[in-house]
Amino acid sequence: MRNDVANRRRSFRALKILGILHITVVRTLMSSDLKNLTEKTAKLSIDPIYETNWCDMPAEIKLECIGKMKFNERLSLRCTAKAERSLVDSQKVEIDEGRFGEDNEQSTFVLLIDNKRYFVKDSKYMNDAFELLNYIKKVGDFKTLYFSLGFAVLFAVYERFHTDDGLFTAKEIEFSNGIFNTVVAVLRKIKNGVESIKLRYGGLDSDQLAGILAIPHVQNVSYWHIHDYEGTDSLHKVAQMWIDKNAKLGSTFQVSNYDDGSFAEFLEHLDDRILSKNEQRVRIRTNNADCHILLERGLNEISEIVDFPQYFRLKVISAEMKESEYDNDCKEWICIMDPEVSSDSDNSSEQSDDVHEYDD
Template identity: 60%
Template sequence: MPSDLENLIEKTDPFYDTNWCDMPAEIKLECIGKMKFRERLSLRCTAKAERSLVDSQKIEFDEGRFWGDDKMMSFEILSCAFTDYKKLIISDDGLFTAKKIEFLQCDIGIVDAVLRKMKTGVETIKINYGRNISHELAEILAIPHVQNVPYWHIHNYEETDSLHKMWIDKSSKIGSTFQVYVQHNDSFRDFLEHFDDRILSKNENRVRIRTNNPDRHILLERGLDPFVLLDYEPIYFRLKMISAEMKESEYDDDCQKWIRKFDREIYRPKNYYAQIGFYGYYYK
């Protein structure tokens, strides 16, 4: 063989009777990249070395759902460097990354477990539990990396004592928003009880509250939209972290906008509910 050709041919061991274990890591990763979620989970259970290879690769989902007995979680955008969902509760932290998370009718223990597994970077958390989660919320809000999530909304929130604590004590970013809807009409008063000695200004729809950070105020707004009245009257509230410098003239008066973000269906066309034979909603 001429020497110039010899120089170009790199000497390697012959490829003969090769098996998975003889494959270099980069090839294994390429193969793992072609596997579906289930096969990856199976492979990672075969041996430690395989597990670390599988775990080193991210798997991306447009949407992920986990089912259990009467439990379901839905991630709007979930990018997962992942776990066996059966081991979710006991596995490592920081396994999931997602911008938006929505919990629908799922056990609050699962909400807590999943949020603890999240990496930072979550932008939206929506909880539609179906039952009141007020008591458990304090525990959820104590998870350090979810405290700075800029947008929260919670359906069916009854108690009023968790939300304000988080923002009074901690200095959240300006613009951070917490939206809740509550099923009884006394909630505004209940909220105010917690802020009694901190109220800076107050009217029918809006209260401005002092926090422990002199640069930050909380704006508590009640979504009273004259366009819509509901016969069982859920009350929409929005807590927003604002700059202490913000003037009243700068307040956003369009509560429709944020109520719509919370509950898209509420502003359906006037005859929509009549058409589908549901008369629970009526319009002024």
């Protein structure tokens, strides 16, 4: 009985794949750029036989077909044979956003292109989830990667993830409600070229920060932030890391926390480098005569000194920058890491503009 069921499933899968291939070949034959491929195949055979058999088609035609397949169609095709898997895996897919998390104890994969759901898949089995993740990692060229708590086990514990050689390709990476080991495991699996790292991560402490600062991507990234950091040492530690690594001009770090003392601790640890200071800013020298580091505290109608959370920004600036060139409106950079601040500020403004009339 089990063999009959298995045979039916294999037959159904084979028919499904054949249907996909037929539709895709038709799409390709109708495409305007087939002429060049036809000329190539004409040189290979006077009487080409690829018109009826997929397996006899030249690789150029197959790759053209694969390029027109949807993501789930590619997944089906790569299950047919090693040769087809190799072809499918060679085709990169540009993806706006990849969201990896957990829903009802299942690993959830969501890929978006043009802000629309392009592929959605749930998997309750670790091996299946890893195989899918490995393929996505291999072919995906991401603008943004988003990881939430649900992938903690797969990334931090699952041995195959650590031993696999594949790397993600992404411009921006964001973590939400994850655990420290997950953050480290993922950052070690990213190719060079990351431009932004966002940690919306309550509970990150001093020891964990030291581990993150040791990761090359963090040392070289243009922008990164930590939301709700637990501690007061992040500012001077990031500044010292930049000094030691000769960070590039424009490098930016932002942090919010609920513990008072970050500003004072920065002054204490880097006192011998201070060039200027007031209640809102501190400017220090680096070992590079062309660069300074500017610390800014988020102070205006959004955030007063006594307000919590407190917001800070560190930035590597040109040594030639004048104080008149400083950005005096911190609202924009605060809202990058905490968009809710903008809505809270707008609501507060609306309330203050209300006019109430009372009868005497």
